[in-house]
Amino acid sequence: MATIAHLSDVHFGRHDPAVVAALETCLIERRPELVVVSGDFTQRARIDQYEEACAFVDRLEAGGLPVLGVPGNHDVPLYDVVRRFVRPLSRYRRYIDEELCPWFESERLAVLGINTARSLTIKDGRINRDQMRIIRDRFNAVPEAKTRILVTHHPLFAMPIGEEEGLTKRVGRHEDALLAVADAGVHILLAGHFHRSYVRSARDMVENAGPALVIQAGTATSTRLRADEVQSFNWIHAHRNDAIDLQVFGWDGLTFAGGSHARYNFEGDRWHAAVAEPVQE
Ligand SMILES: [Fe+2]
Numbered sequence: 001m002a003t004i005a006h007l008s009d010v011h012f013g014r015h016d017p018a019v020v021a022a023l024e025t026c027l028i029e030r031r032p033e034l035v036v037v038s039g040d041f042t043q044r045a046r047i048d049q050y051e052e053a054c055a056f057v058d059r060l061e062a063g064g065l066p067v068l069g070v071p072g073n074h075d076v077p078l079y080d081v082v083r084r085f086v087r088p089l090s091r092y093r094r095y096i097d098e099e100l101c102p103w104f105e106s107e108r109l110a111v112l113g114i115n116t117a118r119s120l121t122i123k124d125g126r127i128n129r130d131q132m133r134i135i136r137d138r139f140n141a142v143p144e145a146k147t148r149i150l151v152t153h154h155p156l157f158a159m160p161i162g163e164e165e166g167l168t169k170r171v172g173r174h175e176d177a178l179l180a181v182a183d184a185g186v187h188i189l190l191a192g193h194f195h196r197s198y199v200r201s202a203r204d205m206v207e208n209a210g211p212a213l214v215i216q217a218g219t220a221t222s223t224r225l226r227a228d229e230v231q232s233f234n235w236i237h238a239h240r241n242d243a244i245d246l247q248v249f250g251w252d253g254l255t256f257a258g259g260s261h262a263r264y265n266f267e268g269d270r271w272h273a274a275v276a277e278p279v280q281e
């Protein structure tokens with residue numbers, strides 16, 4: 001099937017319960033092969049917020065859906081200085097996942113999550129040398145035909161987030177991270193953090209980037225929205241390594257409604273957008 005529901009920035013503590021309930025119903029009905037949550041599970045890394053995020057993940061798993069998540073900058077305590085610097089992700093590991101480099105592999109997919117949230121910076125992300133080695137090692141051991149997907153909270157690229165705001169900061173060690181991703185033959189990069197849906201070929205953003213398709217998710221359930229965005233998630237159907245359908249599901253006040261499908265084909269040295277017919281699942 002090779003379908004992925006890509007959610008991000010669920011921000012329990014700043015969530016809309018009606019949106020959460022509708023999201024769960026939608027996902028359990030549609031039965032993706034994997035649910036990816038690309039960070040910011042909570043608003044302020046408080047225990048009650050983690051308990052709600054944990055219950056959300058538990059309900060999806062009880063509905064038969066595997067969940068792969070990575071922490072976001074909001075999942076590191078901000079004001080509790082001891083906790084922030086001594087054990088920044090202890091609550092994440094207790095309530096969400098002990099594993100900070102989660103891995104999912106199936107007949108068609110190989111998906112790796114990497115933690116980019118750090119204690120020393122409030123908002124910005126970073127990748128370290130060990131993580132780059134893990135990216136290379138894990139994906140290089142995967143059969144060629146599988147679609148290789150890397151999940152981070154912070155996008156690896158500077159992203160356009162609005163005409164006035166310009167481009168965002170790039171992830172720390174950006175150049176080396178891109179080399180690792182290119183060496184690993186990653187097909188799709190999934191991230192969040194900016195609460196805006198976005199998709200583009202990596203090579204159209206940075207000429208020496210590898211051949212990945214960059215897919216950003218908006219916030220799925222937070223009430224903190226950019227002016228022209230609604231809560232949303234991405235529905236990704238990887239037909240092969242070189243053909244992917246992407247559909248954005250947006251909250252319409254009552255339910256999550258699917259927007260038009262876009263087909264992305266890999267041709268030459270990069271991904272190109274084409275209009276796709278709706279897919280029979
Ligand atoms: Fe966020």
Ligand SMILES: [Fe+2]
Nearest residue numbers: 040072073193
């Ligand atoms: Fe974030």
